[in-house]
Amino acid sequence: MKKKFLTGLIATAALLTLTGCQSHKTATVKKTSGVGSVRRTNNTDRKFGHRGGSESNTNDSNVWNSDKQDKLDDFFDEWADTMDQEYDKYDGSSQIKTAAGEEFPKDFNRVQVNGKKVSIAYEPDGRGNNEYNVVAIYNYDKDQGASPMSLS
Numbered sequence: 001m002k003k004k005f006l007t008g009l010i011a012t013a014a015l016l017t018l019t020g021c022q023s024h025k026t027a028t029v030k031k032t033s034g035v036g037s038v039r040r041t042n043n044t045d046r047k048f049g050h051r052g053g054s055e056s057n058t059n060d061s062n063v064w065n066s067d068k069q070d071k072l073d074d075f076f077d078e079w080a081d082t083m084d085q086e087y088d089k090y091d092g093s094s095q096i097k098t099a100a101g102e103e104f105p106k107d108f109n110r111v112q113v114n115g116k117k118v119s120i121a122y123e124p125d126g127r128g129n130n131e132y133n134v135v136a137i138y139n140y141d142k143d144q145g146a147s148p149m150s151l152s
Contacts, residue, residue: 064126064135076138083140090137092124099141105134 073089080087090096095103105122111132112118123133 064124064133069124069136072136080140085140085142087138087140090122090139092122096137096139098139104137104139108134 076087076089079085088096090104095106097103108120108122111120113132118132119130120132120134121128121130122137123130124135126133126135
């Protein structure tokens with residue numbers, strides 16, 4: 001489960017980050033206290049924990065938590081500053097639309113791994129029952145042409 005979770009996180013981060021890896025420098029970074037930042041589209045910080053039911057015996061190192069989310073946000077803050085870009089972070093309610101026309105998380109139902117459809121969903125605490133649980137979605141597609149993306 002840990003391997004699928006990590007693979008799903010890496011694949012999603014790579015998929016959504018690759019659109020920002022081109023050499024376009026026309027976007028600006030939103031500044032907060034003098035530091036480049038990820039533009040968060042929600043107004044509240046989410047706390048990640050066990051969702052209802054009985055207490056889980058799952059080792060916290062195997063699931064997503066607020067510390068890991070903070071580190072990922074910090075990474076994207078630094079990446080945005082380095083690339084002179086601004087990233088939108090999924091807020092848990094509205095869709096993130098890419099320049100190529102995908103809408104996430106709605107279009108997760110089209111995801112295939114090695115030609116096989118997989119169960120994948122946005123699960124900000126990482127504890128879903130899917131093959132791949134996406135814990136965060138970041139998007140940059142300003143000044144990008146619409147081109148379909150795929151990971152091999």
